[in-house]
Amino acid sequence: MAIDRRKVLLFGSATTLRLLLFFAFPSLPDLLTGRVEISTPVTSFKRLQEGLFLYTHNVSPYDGGVFHQAPLLLSLFALIPSSIFSPLTSLLYIALDLLCVNALIQIAESDEAGSSRLFTSPRRELKWDSVAIGAAYLFNPFTIATCIGRPTSVFTNCAILYAISKAVSGKPMSSILALGLASYLSLYPLLLLPPLILLCYDRQARNKKVTLYISTYSVKYTSMFLGTNVWFLYLSNILTAGSWEFLSSTYGVQLLLPDLTPNMGLWWYFFIEMFDSFREFFLGVFWLHLGGYVGGLCIRVRKQPLFVIITLLGIFAIFKPYPSLSDTSLYFAMLPLYRHVFPLMRYTFFAMATILYATMLGPAFYYLWIYAGSGNANFYYAITLVWNLGLSEIVADSLFAVLRDEWEVERPEMKGKDVRQI
Amino acid sequence: MDGELNQNGVALTLELARYFKRWSLWSKDIIILITADSRAGPQAWVDAYHDEHISPYVAPLPIKSGALQGVVVVDNALDHHFESIHIVYDGINGQLPNLDLFNTAVSIASGQLGMRVALQRMWKHDDSYRERLQTMLRGMVRQGLGHSSGPHSSFIPYHVDAITLQAVGEGGQDDMAMGRCIESIFRSLNNLLEHFHQSFFFYLLMQADRFVSIGTYLPSAMLVAVNFTIMAIALWIRSGRPPAPKVATTMREKGSKPDVDIIQKDGMAAIMPKETTTILERQMFVPVSLAVSLHFLGVIPLYMFNHCSFETLPYYFLLFTAVNLVLPTVLAAFIHHQTSLTAQQYLLLHSFSLLLLGMFLATLATLNFSLSLFVGLLSAPLSFIGNSFSGSVEPKDVFPSQRRKIISTVALQLVSPPVVILAVCYFWGTNVGEMLVEAAFGWKVNGLWMQVIIWCVWWPAWLAGSVLVSPAL
Numbered sequence: 001m002a003i004d005r006r007k008v009l010l011f012g013s014a015t016t017l018r019l020l021l022f023f024a025f026p027s028l029p030d031l032l033t034g035r036v037e038i039s040t041p042v043t044s045f046k047r048l049q050e051g052l053f054l055y056t057h058n059v060s061p062y063d064g065g066v067f068h069q070a071p072l073l074l075s076l077f078a079l080i081p082s083s084i085f086s087p088l089t090s091l092l093y094i095a096l097d098l099l100c101v102n103a104l105i106q107i108a109e110s111d112e113a114g115s116s117r118l119f120t121s122p123r124r125e126l127k128w129d130s131v132a133i134g135a136a137y138l139f140n141p142f143t144i145a146t147c148i149g150r151p152t153s154v155f156t157n158c159a160i161l162y163a164i165s166k167a168v169s170g171k172p173m174s175s176i177l178a179l180g181l182a183s184y185l186s187l188y189p190l191l192l193l194p195p196l197i198l199l200c201y202d203r204q205a206r207n208k209k210v211t212l213y214i215s216t217y218s219v220k221y222t223s224m225f226l227g228t229n230v231w232f233l234y235l236s237n238i239l240t241a242g243s244w245e246f247l248s249s250t251y252g253v254q255l256l257l258p259d260l261t262p263n264m265g266l267w268w269y270f271f272i273e274m275f276d277s278f279r280e281f282f283l284g285v286f287w288l289h290l291g292g293y294v295g296g297l298c299i300r301v302r303k304q305p306l307f308v309i310i311t312l313l314g315i316f317a318i319f320k321p322y323p324s325l326s327d328t329s330l331y332f333a334m335l336p337l338y339r340h341v342f343p344l345m346r347y348t349f350f351a352m353a354t355i356l357y358a359t360m361l362g363p364a365f366y367y368l369w370i371y372a373g374s375g376n377a378n379f380y381y382a383i384t385l386v387w388n389l390g391l392s393e394i395v396a397d398s399l400f401a402v403l404r405d406e407w408e409v410e411r412p413e414m415k416g417k418d419v420r421q422i
Numbered sequence: 423m424d425g426e427l428n429q430n431g432v433a434l435t436l437e438l439a440r441y442f443k444r445w446s447l448w449s450k451d452i453i454i455l456i457t458a459d460s461r462a463g464p465q466a467w468v469d470a471y472h473d474e475h476i477s478p479y480v481a482p483l484p485i486k487s488g489a490l491q492g493v494v495v496v497d498n499a500l501d502h503h504f505e506s507i508h509i510v511y512d513g514i515n516g517q518l519p520n521l522d523l524f525n526t527a528v529s530i531a532s533g534q535l536g537m538r539v540a541l542q543r544m545w546k547h548d549d550s551y552r553e554r555l556q557t558m559l560r561g562m563v564r565q566g567l568g569h570s571s572g573p574h575s576s577f578i579p580y581h582v583d584a585i586t587l588q589a590v591g592e593g594g595q596d597d598m599a600m601g602r603c604i605e606s607i608f609r610s611l612n613n614l615l616e617h618f619h620q621s622f623f624f625y626l627l628m629q630a631d632r633f634v635s636i637g638t639y640l641p642s643a644m645l646v647a648v649n650f651t652i653m654a655i656a657l658w659i660r661s662g663r664p665p666a667p668k669v670a671t672t673m674r675e676k677g678s679k680p681d682v683d684i685i686q687k688d689g690m691a692a693i694m695p696k697e698t699t700t701i702l703e704r705q706m707f708v709p710v711s712l713a714v715s716l717h718f719l720g721v722i723p724l725y726m727f728n729h730c731s732f733e734t735l736p737y738y739f740l741l742f743t744a745v746n747l748v749l750p751t752v753l754a755a756f757i758h759h760q761t762s763l764t765a766q767q768y769l770l771l772h773s774f775s776l777l778l779l780g781m782f783l784a785t786l787a788t789l790n791f792s793l794s795l796f797v798g799l800l801s802a803p804l805s806f807i808g809n810s811f812s813g814s815v816e817p818k819d820v821f822p823s824q825r826r827k828i829i830s831t832v833a834l835q836l837v838s839p840p841v842v843i844l845a846v847c848y849f850w851g852t853n854v855g856e857m858l859v860e861a862a863f864g865w866k867v868n869g870l871w872m873q874v875i876i877w878c879v880w881w882p883a884w885l886a887g888s889v890l891v892s893p894a895l
Contacts, residue, residue, distance in 0.1 A: 349658050353651065353777060360785040368788065372517055373581035374623030 006131045007105070011098055014138035018097070021148050022090040029090070032149035037362065040322035041259040042068045042186065042250075043151035052077050060240065062249040068259070069152055070185050071236040071246050089150060096154050097147050101138055103161035104333055105130040110168040112306045113337040117202040119303035121405050123340040137333035146326040153326040156186045160330065163189075163196060164309060170207060172200035176221050180228030184236075187254045188320050191294050192309055197221050198298060199305035256283060257321050262380060264362070265323040266388060269381045290319050300403075307402050310334040314395035318388045328391065335398065344401035347393055354390030358383055426499035430589070432456055434597050435496055438604060448612060451487040457573070465576035465867055472580055492523060492611045493584035494604060495573045498597070505593025506538030506545075507531050507603070509630075510586040513578025514868045516565035516790035521622035521633065523583040523611075528630045530606040531587075535599050539630040540590065547629060554628040561626055566792035568872045569864045576868060624791070636791075643787040646798035650780030653805045657773035661704060661766045663815050708761060709770035713778060716886050720878035727873065728862050735862070736855040743840040750831070750888035754895040765820040768890065772808060775886035779804065782879045793872065797880045800837050804887040807834070822891060830891035838888070839881045 021028055032038055033045045041047065051067030054060070055074045061067045080088050107113075114124030128136070137143055146154060159182035166175035179196055182189035197218045212220065233247075240246055253259060260268045267286060274282060293315050297308045313334060317327035342348065362383045368375030408415050439454050457463025469475040470483035471490070498504065509531075511524055531537045540547065542560040547553050564571060574584035589600060624636035723742060730738050757763065763771070779801060786794040807830045812819050822830065835841065847854045864870030889895065 349655065353655070353781075356777070357781050357784065360781050361788070364785045364788055371581065372579070372623075374517070 004131070007134075010131055010135050010138065011101070014101075014135075015094055015098065017139075018094045018144065018147055019090075021144065022094075023087075029086075029148050029150065032145055033151075035149065035363075036262050036366065037264055037325050038146060038149035039151050040153075040263045040324045041261050042253060042322045043153040043324060043326070045150040045152070048073065048077065048152055060243065060245060062240070062243075062245045065249070065258075068250055068253040070250055071239045072232070073152055073155065073185070075239050093147050093150050093154060096158050097138065097143065100154075100158045100161050100333070101134040103158070103165040104137055105134045106165040107161070107168055107306075107334075108133045108337055110165075112168045112199075112203070113304075114340060116304050116306065117206040119406060119409070121340055122409060123343075123405060126340045126343070128336055128339050133333075133336045136336050137329070140329055140332055142325050142329040142332065146324075146329050149325075151324060151326055153186065153324060156182050156189065157326055157330045159185065160189055160192065160313070161333075163192070164199070164306070167196055167199045168203055168306070170200075170203050170209065172197075172204065172221060173224070175200055176225050177228055180225055180232060184229055184232040187251050188290075188316055191291055191316075192312060193222065193225055194218075194294055194298050195305045195308035195312065198302070199309065202305060254321055255287070262366075262377070263322055263324060264328075264384050264387055265320065266318070266384065267321050269377070269384075272377075286319075286321075290315070301399075301406075303406065304402065307338060310338065311395055311399055314391065314398075318391050318395070331391075331395075335394070338398060338402065341398065341401035341405050344404050345397045346400070347397050351390050351393035351397065354386060354393065358387035358390055362387060428460075428497055428499050430498035430500060430597060431496040434498065434601055434604075438601055441601075441605070442608075448608075450491060450612070452608070453487070453490075460573050461570050461576070461863075462867055464573040465570075468576050468580055468582075490577065490580070490582040493574055493577045493582055494527075494607055495584065495586040496600070496604060497572070497586055498589040498600060500589055500592075502592060503594055503596050504589035504600075505591030505595065506540050507600075508540045508543070508588040508590045510572045510574065510588060511541070511627075512561070512564045512568075512571045513575050513584070514570060514864070514870055515568040515579070515872070516792060517578050518565075518623055518625065519574075519578055519583035519585060521625050523585060524627075525631075526610045527585055527587065527603075527607055530610070531603050532630065534606065535595075535603055537595055537599060537603070541627060541630060545591065549629060554632065558626050558628045558634065562792040562795070565626075565790065566796050566872075568790060568793065568870055569860060570868050570870075579869065626791075640787065640791060643791050643795040643798060644784060646795060646802065647780050647783035647787055649802070649805055650776040650783065650798075654773045654777035654780060657769050657776070660813060660815060661769035661773065663813070665815055704770060705764070705767060706770060708763070709767050709774055712757070712771055713774040713886060716775070716889075717778065717878065717882040719885070720882045723881065724873055724877040727858060727877075728865050732855075732859055735858045736853075739840065739843075739854055739858060743844065746838060746840050747835065750834075750885060750892045751894045753885070754889045754892035757889065758895050763895070765815055765817045768808075768820055769815070771886065772890055775883055775890075776804065779879065779883040782875075786875060786879070793875060797875060800842060801880060801883055801887075803830075803833060803837060804883060807887050807891045821895075824893060827891050827893045831888065831893065834884065834888045834891065838884055839876055843876075 039045060039047075047067050048069055050064075051061035051069065051074055054064070054067070056078055061074060077089070080092075108128075108130035111124075114121055114127060159178050163175045163178035163182060166172075166178060175196060179189055179192060182192075198214075200221065201214055201217050236246055237244060257267060257271055260272050262268055270282065270286075271279065293312060297311055298305070301308050301311075310331070313327070314331040317323050317331045320327065362380070365375055365379040365383045369377060369380050435454055435456065439452075442448065442452055455464065455467055457467065466475065466480045467483070468490075470480055471486060473482070475482065509524065509527055511519055513519065528539050532539050542557050542564070544553060544557045544560070547557065570576060572586040572588075574586045577584035587600070587603065589595075622633070622635060624640070625633040626639055627633050726738055726742070727735070783794050783798050786797070808820070808822050814820070843857070844854060847857050861870070861873050865873055
């Protein structure tokens with residue numbers, strides 16, 4: 001088997017950097033684990049350790065209202081002997097990052113971004129090669145911070161990336177299985193199912209392998225997805241000694257938002273300020289808003305299902321109940337696949353500068369609020385608004401660029417001209 | 423404070439302790455802390471109180487009594503009656519105590535007891551514009567340096583409001599007056615069971631009863647910081663422009679029309695050469711990696727000035743100053759040797775360096791206004807190096823002329839961080855060694871991060887600017 005030297009170099013250097021950060025600065029992992037930008041109530045490594053402690057001492061981890069993560073994670077981490085827990089988990093998280101990159105490289109090599117079944121971009125020549133895309137992910141400071149902070153959302157990210165990479169390599173079964181794992185771990189990837197089925201279908205139809213109509217196809221794989229999830233839930237039920245308690249404290253927390261620890265998202269502040277009588281209504285509205293994008297995007301960008309998935313990941317990083325840096329890093333990992341539409345984007349510099357500013361000001365305002373006591377919650381909330389403004393700028397701008405790219409194929413005479421709404 | 427024995431202060435504190443015991447109205451514990459050293463001592467105690475101490479150097483403190491409400495430091499080293507009270511209020515890293523605590527102390531001392539109140543060592547304050555300005559500037563310098571200004575400074579980072587009352591001058595006030603003043607402040611703290619809420623933490627004092635609020639002063643620092651961002655955006659836009667069309671030659675060639683664009687807006691149309699509306703692809707790898715690596719270079723002086731011994735510190739500093747004189751030229755020659763920067767990369771490097779500087783300063787302005795303002799003002803020339811205000815991207819317009827390069831280099835060398843530090847030391851008549859020791863002490867003991875700002879924000883930005891105008895590039 002030919003080993004790509006550049007790939008080895010990339011993996012090696014990324015691993016070395018992470019090992020250096022883990023072991024040369026022993027206080028760094030704990031510092032990052034405590035940051036609200038990295039650890040949310042549903043992904044925090046500290047809470048995982050707490051749950052693990054209870055689990056190994058035969059107390060139900062879901063009793064206390066602290067632990068909100070899936071039972072499978074518990075049994076996975078319970079396998080690690082406690083004497084070498086910390087170095088082994090570091091290695092596990094480094095390995096996860098490398099797995100993510102492996103999947104990302106496969107997606108990049110499939111060239112689905114440049115030409116899907118229904119659409120081939122005229123700009124597809126302009127792209128980064130897969131190793132560069134992998135490097136952009138591995139050396140992204142957000143990814144590194146996430147890896148060192150060890151939130152369990154890395155598992156979800158990895159599963160999502162594998163679901164996509166299997167989909168583009170024409171293996172719908174494994175793809176759906178991976179997505180099932182992702183949504184079992186943190187629920188929201190459920191919304192990626194429709195575009196993922198479209199992606200699987202397109203990929204197979206392109207190679208003339210598929211004989212089913214798309215409706216039957218999607219029914220088949222949706223039921224398979226449901227089966228996967230039922231299987232995972234049943235497994236969890238066995239692992240937690242036959243109790244269904246975990247359902248309400250994992251998915252219930254995601255859905256109903258009882259824990260209002262500050263994070264980078266937009267939900268916590270709203271629900272802190274809201275009168276209790278409106279709570280149910282607005283929970284419905286917020287979830288509906290999040291889910292509403294799926295249908296619209298699937299229909300509008302039907303020709304490029306991969307881009308639908310990427311944009312949805314960006315939207316999740318903004319609007320999901322407990323977003324963290326790891327969601328942003330996943331979005332930024334996928335975005336370079338559409339390198340060819342970057343020249344069509346209009347506000348890249350502005351958006352990136354906004355995000356950089358928010359990255360600096362966020363911790364500063366958090367410090368003023370929590371430690372110095374001279375600021376208040378509004379400071380931090382204001383900066384999360386700025387952060388999300390920057391992100392939504394990028395999401396909207398990339399969507400514009402892709403639509404523009406499609407439009408220029410339809411109407412070549414309009415190339416390079418301004419669009420106007422009539 | 424000031425290296426004198428706090429004899430009367432300690433005596434008065436012990437006497438007050440006896441007096442306080444007789445009263446039953448205190449709704450809290452009163453802790454009396456007497457330390458041998460006026461700066462490391464309180465820091466060690468407050469660290470241990472919050473279990474944040476570094477274990478082998480500071481012993482733990484097992485007995486605690488809840489969150490600290492406020493701290494009043496009594497400092498009276500005089501062996502005669504004093505004239506007025508000097509209130510010191512600056513905390514570490516330019517953080518300030520709640521203005522209400524300060525106001526309480528001022529109104530008790532001057533209103534009830536009729537003592538004069540001084541601040542920032544302005545012993546004679548006649549409420550003139552000049553005096554107010556001087557008080558404010560002294561406060562800003564102290565805030566900018568952010569070092570410990572008294573025993574109270576160590577408490578402020580833990581969100582404990584703290585001030586020092588220092589007896590100064592020769593006059594008619596005796597220990598009795600000081601004791602009454604402290605007792606009244608304690609009773610006022612007593613009334614505020616709830617923490618001071620919704621009051622000022624960001625202020626600049628001009629006089630004991632006049633202050634400038636954040637809404638008034640913050641815009642200045644923000645404008646200074648934003649100037650770098652605006653410049654960065656301008657340079658970014660400029661870097662995306664393709665080189666200007668050679669109008670003279672294309673017109674002469676028959677049959678080849680210049681590429682034009684018709685731009686319509688509000689019913690009007692304009693014909694523009696194609697080149698002005700299209701955007702070039704930017705080559706960003708070299709400028710981004712240069713800007714980032716220059717910032718990582720800042721770790722070297724930071725480490726050097728915090729880890730070498732007390733005796734060698736001034737020599738290292740002089741060595742660093744000397745190296746710093748030639749460093750931009752060496753770096754520029756090195757970069758030139760490796761890869762010759764195109765006009766676009768030149769603009770982008772300038773843009774990214776300014777963007778980072780603007781971003782750091784804007785963040786800093788919310789934490790330590792004065793430091794941000796001073797660093798911003800001192801690095802303002804960085805916006806104007808190169809041919810900043812031309813829109814052209816021709817190499818001859820982008821790269822400054824040799825004469826301009828030399829002038830800019832000299833100008834930048836005059837505002838380089840080591841030169842500024844030397845100048846400040848000369849101006850204040852302090853020894854460079856003492857200054858550096860003070861900074862290193864603050865870094866180790868108090869968690870002072872002024873040095874981080876100087877070496878990892880200001881110096882890299884300056885270095886990037888100097889490399890850009892270096893004649894060797």
